[in-house]
Amino acid sequence: MLRSVLSVLAGIAVLTAASFAIEAAVNPLLLRVFPRALPGPAALSANQWVKTLTFTYGFMCLAAGGYITARLARRLPIEHAATMGIVQACLTIVAMLSPEGNHASRLQWITTAMFSVPAALAGGILYKRRETR
Secondary structure, three states: OHHHHHHHHHHHHHHHHHHHHHHHHHHHHHHHHOOOOOOOHHHHOOOHHHHHHHHHHHHHHHHHHHHHHHHHHOOOHHHHHHHHHHHHHHHHHHHHHOHHHHHOOHHHHHHHHHHHHHHHHHHHHHHHHHHHO
């Protein structure tokens, strides 16, 4: 039981650390490379290409979290990855409802929450396939 809880928490920690690290590196780079299209930090949340990039690396970070969760869980790896996705979807909804959640549209928040489980499952399935080889 403890291993299950810790594996899910580890997956969320990997997801969080990776996504914040990528955002911290990519956002200043985008502002520097595209100064006309992105004149300031507020333009990042309004630009469709940046939204797509953010969603893409977020999906990959979720998959990485699902992979780590599955690897650490050992028993029922795909189910643990799905659980991590469900927990992350709930955390996404909580973030959407928070006062700081106005930097993204409701549609963005809901889409992210909806894709949390499939992304985490993708990581769990990837682990399971590599394990069976």
